[in-house]
Every structure is written in C-alpha cells, then in structure tokens.
C-alpha cells in the first residue's frame with residue numbers, strides 16, 4: 001500500500017460501469033477516497049462541491065469528451081494545477097500527444113495493470129506538481 005501523507009481524494013471520470021468498478025476498487029485499496037463521475041457534466045458538478053487532489057480521466061465519454069473537459073478545467077484557475085491523468089484505450093502516440101496537448105499531466109493506457117496502476121498515477125501526478 002502506498003500512502004503519501006494525507007489521504008488523497010480522487011475523482012474518476014469514466015462512463016463504463018465495469019471500468020468504474022475496477023478502478024474504484026484499485027484506488028480504494030491503495031487508501032485513497034474516490035468519487036466517480038459518469039460524464040463531464042457530473043464531474044463538473046462534483047468538482048463544484050469539492051475539489052479533487054487527482055483526476056483520472058477517461059477520454060471517450062458521452063457528450064463532452066475527456067479532452068474537452070480537461071481543456072475546460074485547465075482554463076479554470078481552481079483546477080489549473082490539479083494532476084489530470086488520462087486513462088484511455090491506447091491506440092498510439094497520437095492519443096497520448098492529444099491528451100498532453102489538452103492539458104493532461106500524463107496518460108495511462110487501458111487495460112490497466114492493477115498491480116502498478118497507483119504507482120503510475122502517483123509518478124505522473126508528482127511530475128505534474130513539480
């Protein structure tokens with residue numbers, strides 16, 4: 001288990017129920033609190049209620065895409081520095097590049113490796129904060 005001082009809060013934006021279930025389990029097991037948004041609007045509502053320390057962002061969502069949502073968040077000073085990690089089916093470097101250009105701090109391809117996922121997230125998040 002990895003602990004990084006205080007309990008960190010994660011916002012997961014993911015439209016697929018099975019992916020939500022899997023990621024929720026992995027993140028919870030590592031000692032983080034997690035809220036799950038099914039789409040971009042739900043994510044925005046949740047962030048209005050309270051901010052997140054890390055955002056895990058699916059790219060393909062119904063309505064606004066994860067890339068569009070990331071661009072919106074980056075334009076908002078409250079979320080400009082929040083680590084946003086894209087978690088998406090990997091179809092080549094173009095996808096990774098698009099995610100970074102939209103403002104994501106890093107990219108993790110699906111299917112995720114449940115054993116290393118949290119370490120990957122924290123490494124990318126740390127890099128974003130530095």
Ligand code: MN
Nearest residue numbers: 015058060061
């Ligand atoms: Mn999706």
